[in-house]
Amino acid sequence: MNTLRVLETPLLVMDYDQLAAQCLAWARQPRVVAVEFANTHIVTQMRHDPAFRELMRGYDHLVPDGMPLVWCLNRAGARMGDRVYGPTFMERFLAAAPPGTTHYLLGGSEECGGRLREMFARRNPHLEFAGGFHGACNTEGVLAGDAEKQVVEDINRLSPDFLWVGFGTPKQQAWTRRHKHLLHRGVVLTVGFAFDANAGLKPDAPAWMQGRGLTWLYRLASEPRRLGPRYVKWNSLFLFYLLFDGLRGRAWGRTER
16 A cells, blocks of 8 residues: 655555445454545644544544545545545445445434435445444543443444544544554444534535535535634645755655665
8 A cells, every 4th residue: 555644644555446345355354454544633733742642543544534645645646536525424434335344333423323324225225334323522532421431342242344433623633543453353443523514404505615625615614613723724834844854855755674
């Protein structure tokens, strides 16, 4: 698998179909593989915050979820035509998941989980949801009450091929770092906003905005009070580090061996 780096973060160079095929291959292995859909926020926070960088050590692979990352990767020779956006990947993968694969939903509200099961069951009659948990997770990656122990036991008992995690950043990264070594097998995919977007609980940017790297602007307009401070901070830092690292020829390139 080809990887290139942006702001010192290694990112897989692949499209939706290639990632889907790779996920199916990983699911056949007797181990846990964790995949993060990394946008500019994730990459910038890894560059800026050592504690968050430590959380991300729980992941085996990161894929470029934002168009600015694709533009940087293409400058390094990736020749990518599109990003691999978490909500779109989840939608495509579950709609086409082959018979016999099993899935577990971790995160979101009860309403969100119900809508996801109902919608994808209509689109893919062969789809099997083995189980799920829709409750609170704190910033340390700890689930509320008895769920902290019971959910891991439930996942290992059901042994789903794919574990979809939608707590949002940084909760889902903290959960993965804390619990990955306790799981027996399966592919962990942390997709955050994909739960609410695919369930129809929150609007997503139209295709023309997504293609121009303006998803953040659409979401900012939808949730200005919650997302405004986050986007101001991390978008500004992304541009700063792009310039700072770029002056040293290290903004993007091949992964160092």
